Amino acid sequence: MAGPDGDRLSDSREASLGVDLAQILTTHFVRLERALEVLPDQDLWWRPHADCLSVGTILLHLEGNLRQWVLAGLGGMEDERQRAREFDGQPAGNSIELLGRLADTQNQAAALIAAIPEQDLQQQRTIQGFEVSTQDAILHVVEHFSWHVGQAVWIAKARAGEAHGLAFYDDDQLG
Structure with missing residues (x-):
């Protein structure tokens, strides 16, 4: 089943909440x-x-958040996040480098989230000092990612001008 924005959401008989949230x-x-x-x-x-955050800062922050909450918090990797550096305002690369690093992290995070068994969703964990269930951690990550993507899209629209061509929905896929 496809969601309203083109997401390929699973049929509940086929996949899990983790698969849907990873998508x-x-x-x-x-x-x-x-x-x-x-x-x-x-x-x-x-x-x-x-x-306000710059798009560059958002890219650094999203990578740090995914690494801490998913790769370390859910996947058991070492948590090496230095959150303050994400916000120090110093340019730390170009968009190709930053997006490439985030893509690698996002791909790893999505694969890990999709592979979490349903029976593990209520397992309690401590991530960034918060006591959360696995499910709550995943929901937090997806919501947090969405929030900051919206900020980045707004900046891109504002800076690119009226011909930006960005839309939340692909109108060609809507009925």
Whole structure:
């Protein structure tokens, strides 16, 4: 079954919540890729004001969050996140480098999420100092990713101008 934004959501007989949420995470990553395609290169580190994030900072932050919450928190990898560095405001690469690193992390995270057995979803974990179930951790990651992708898309639309061509829904797929 396809979701309203083209996500290929599973039939409950075929797959799990993890598979569906991994697909949603991947769909949001594709939206982020599209936003970076229209964002002028010089605007990667632009931000509306000092209390807002740049797209570059968002890319660093999403990679750090996925590594900490999914790869370390759910997958058992070493948690080496240095969260403060994600927000120090210093340009730390170009969009190709940052998106490539995030793509690798997102692919690993989506695969791990999709492989979690349903019976493990209520297992309790401590991630970033929070006591959460596996399911709550996954929901947090997908929601958090979506939130920041929306910010990046807004910046890309604002900086690219009226001909940006970005939309949440692919109108050709809507009935």
